[in-house]
Amino acid sequence: MGKLEINRVQKSYGQAKVLKEVNISLEEGGFLVLLGPSGCGKSTLLNMIAGLEDISAGEIRIAGETVNDRSPKDRDIAMVFQSYALYPTMTVRQNIEFGMKIRKIPSKERSAAIEAAAEMLQMTDLLDRKPSQLSGGQRQRVAMGRAIVRNPKLFLFDEPLSNLDAKLRVDMRTEIKRLHKRLGTTIVYVTHDQIEAMTLATQVAVMKDGIVQHLGVPQEVYDRPANVYVAKFVGSPAMNIIPGKLVDSEAGATVAFTLPNGKVGRVSGIALSDEARRRYQDKPVLVGIRPEHFTPTKGEGINVGIDVLEPTGPDTLAVFSLGGVEVIARLEPFATAVGEQLCLAVKTDKVVLFDPETENRLN
Amino acid sequence: MSTDLVSRQCYRLLGRLVIYGGLVVLAAFYLMPLWVMAVTSLKSLDEIYGGSFIDFPKLVTFDAWAKAWGTACIGTVCDGLKPYFLNSILMVVPAVILSTAAGAMNGYILSKWRFRGANIVFGLLLFGCFLPFQVVLLPMAQLLGRLGIAGTIPGLIFVHTVYGITFTTMFFRNYFVTIPDELIKAALIDGAGFFRIFFSIMLPAALPIIVVSCIWQFTQIWNDFLFGVSFTSGEASPITVALNNIVNVTMGRKQYNVDMAAAMIAAMPTLVVYVVAGRYFVRGLTAGSVKG
Numbered sequence: 310m311g312k313l314e315i316n317r318v319q320k321s322y323g324q325a326k327v328l329k330e331v332n333i334s335l336e337e338g339g340f341l342v343l344l345g346p347s348g349c350g351k352s353t354l355l356n357m358i359a360g361l362e363d364i365s366a367g368e369i370r371i372a373g374e375t376v377n378d379r380s381p382k383d384r385d386i387a388m389v390f391q392s393y394a395l396y397p398t399m400t401v402r403q404n405i406e407f408g409m410k411i412r413k414i415p416s417k418e419r420s421a422a423i424e425a426a427a428e429m430l431q432m433t434d435l436l437d438r439k440p441s442q443l444s445g446g447q448r449q450r451v452a453m454g455r456a457i458v459r460n461p462k463l464f465l466f467d468e469p470l471s472n473l474d475a476k477l478r479v480d481m482r483t484e485i486k487r488l489h490k491r492l493g494t495t496i497v498y499v500t501h502d503q504i505e506a507m508t509l510a511t512q513v514a515v516m517k518d519g520i521v522q523h524l525g526v527p528q529e530v531y532d533r534p535a536n537v538y539v540a541k542f543v544g545s546p547a548m549n550i551i552p553g554k555l556v557d558s559e560a561g562a563t564v565a566f567t568l569p570n571g572k573v574g575r576v577s578g579i580a581l582s583d584e585a586r587r588r589y590q591d592k593p594v595l596v597g598i599r600p601e602h603f604t605p606t607k608g609e610g611i612n613v614g615i616d617v618l619e620p621t622g623p624d625t626l627a628v629f630s631l632g633g634v635e636v637i638a639r640l641e642p643f644a645t646a647v648g649e650q651l652c653l654a655v656k657t658d659k660v661v662l663f664d665p666e667t668e669n670r671l672n
Numbered sequence: 673m674s675t676d677l678v679s680r681q682c683y684r685l686l687g688r689l690v691i692y693g694g695l696v697v698l699a700a701f702y703l704m705p706l707w708v709m710a711v712t713s714l715k716s717l718d719e720i721y722g723g724s725f726i727d728f729p730k731l732v733t734f735d736a737w738a739k740a741w742g743t744a745c746i747g748t749v750c751d752g753l754k755p756y757f758l759n760s761i762l763m764v765v766p767a768v769i770l771s772t773a774a775g776a777m778n779g780y781i782l783s784k785w786r787f788r789g790a791n792i793v794f795g796l797l798l799f800g801c802f803l804p805f806q807v808v809l810l811p812m813a814q815l816l817g818r819l820g821i822a823g824t825i826p827g828l829i830f831v832h833t834v835y836g837i838t839f840t841t842m843f844f845r846n847y848f849v850t851i852p853d854e855l856i857k858a859a860l861i862d863g864a865g866f867f868r869i870f871f872s873i874m875l876p877a878a879l880p881i882i883v884v885s886c887i888w889q890f891t892q893i894w895n896d897f898l899f900g901v902s903f904t905s906g907e908a909s910p911i912t913v914a915l916n917n918i919v920n921v922t923m924g925r926k927q928y929n930v931d932m933a934a935a936m937i938a939a940m941p942t943l944v945v946y947v948v949a950g951r952y953f954v955r956g957l958t959a960g961s962v963k964g
Contacts, residue, residue: 356857359857360860360861361857361861380860381860382861386861387861388861390857390858391854392852392854395858396855396877397855397877399876407859407864407872408862411862411864411868412863455858467854
């Protein structure tokens with residue numbers, strides 16, 4: 310178990326800068342998820358932590374020790390790959406044993422470790438099979454077993470669930486969470502799936518273009534995203550980003566939107582610092598509202614006309630137009646019908662505002 | 673409607689007959705030379721000169737085979753093909769092993785330990801595949817002379833190994849690129865080094881392509897005539913050169929039965945190898961084209 314510190318780490322291939330100064334600190338026993346689209350540098354960062362790629366600048370420390378110049382095997386880490394990376398000609402047992410053999414662990418200890426790991430992952434009866442005889446989920450289990458017997462300071466997961474089908478993915482997600490609880494080992498986990506990030510992480514780092522856009526606990530990333538990009542990337546459907554205008558009002562910060570019928574709708578009582586309020590007074594802002602923070606109301610609200618309804622089962626997504634963009638609200642089933650006019654109230658304490666130019670969140 | 677069905681079935685049957693009939697005729701035509709070789713080698717010389725070409729022998733005799741193997745004369749030496757067969761074995765086995773081993777290592781490096789310019793190196797190696805034999809004859813003769821192995825079996829082994837590396841490298845490199853890089857990463861994290869990964873992970877996974885490489889090299893080297901006739905002479909000749917000498921240098925009546933038997937003996941090993949391991953050959957050549 311160990312703390313992970315990533316200090317001012319950069320990576321460039323020739324002229325191309327893939328990572329531009331990444332700073333992350335992860336407490337012992339933490340679960341860090343690197344979240345981002347493909348090409349954002351998250352896998353590169355993971356490979357650098359593993360020692361599979363050189364660090365162009367900066368420093369990576371595992372359990373207080375700088376590991377920049379150490380080879381992967383001397384970093385006391387274990388890694389699970391997207392393609393499982395099981396050695397195809399070896400049985401499950403040999404796969405798990407391979408690393409221990411190289412580290413010259415006595416055969417008695419080896420078999421004890423294999424038995425323990427197999428039991429923990431419920432694959433005792435698979436030990437003598439070849440990887441080609443296993444299903445995707447079983448292969449992923451073997452890959453995790455191989456990592457567990459190493460008993461490392463740090464687990465690295467590189468999109469481990471991406472190759473599994475939807476149902477299995479949910480099961481394995483739970484299994485990984487359970488494993489983390491049980492072993493208490495520090496984990497770094499790379500994914501492009503924001504649900505995995507929300508469910509697993511103690512810390513999420515949302516990345517784009519080689520920059521960490523937002524580092525924080527999952528709920529904070531969800532509720533108060535650092536910028537428009539993070540707001541749109543986390544959450545499904547994404548947060549609505551609606552152009553509006555900050556107007557003067559007694560009741561907290563108030564934004565005004567243009568409604569399709571030309572009238573003006575207002576949302577009041579948004580939490581905003583006095584300084585930001587003064588700076589953006591009467592200026593355009595981007596208003597971020599999550600779909601679930603709209604509710605139909607009989608009292609005061611915004612009047613909208615419903616264009617499309619998408620029932621998902623537990624709730625229905627209603628699409629309407631507001632401030633010149635399409636907006637999605639998550640409503641109860643049968644709350645409305647297509648073509649109907651609906652008055653929606655907004656949960657104002659959850660609304661966030663962004664600067665329209667920098668797209669950063671206003672405090 | 674039922675007559676319609678019947679006529680359609682008849683039509684299909686007729687189609688089948690035409691197809692299979694055609695195939696049988698073509699196959700027979702294709703096998704004709706082999707048939708002639710086989711029956712001629714089993715006839716006595718008198719019968720060949722007296723009778724028809726493709727008839728089954730009236731009296732089956734293995735004399736020609738025995739003569740080709742043990743007592744046929746090449747120049748003044750009358751030992752048959754036996755010593756040269758042995759020469760070929762002594763040449764083929766080390767050359768196949770060496771060129772396959774070198775190709776495996778090259779392929780491993782060119783696919784998994786890529787360095788700056790790896791693609792250029794591979795491109796140049798591929799270029800070697802298209803180099804005609806004749807181009808290298810003179811420089812190779814000079815080199816063999818300087819190395820002091822001209823006119824010897826080790827010299828031939830050297831030539832065939834060098835010439836074969838281009839092909840074996842291509843086989844292994846193209847096979848190894850289909851093995852995911854993550855496997856190497858996992859092994860590195862497990863603590864395996866360059867050679868450990870090669871011997872414990874890559875080679876066991878490469879069995880199909882090892883078979884392909886061995887069959888390919890065996891056939892090429894066994895059947896080679898040009899290098900054999902250029903770089904060796906007399907007792908060090910491989911079987912292909914000896915066969916040529918037996919057939920072309922004769923006194924008196926041309927001994928067709930001995931010639932045919934000798935040709936079949938010379939062709940036998942490659943046939944056997946192909947029959948025994950042929951299915952691996954096809955499987956190995958197509959492996960990697962389908963992800964599995």
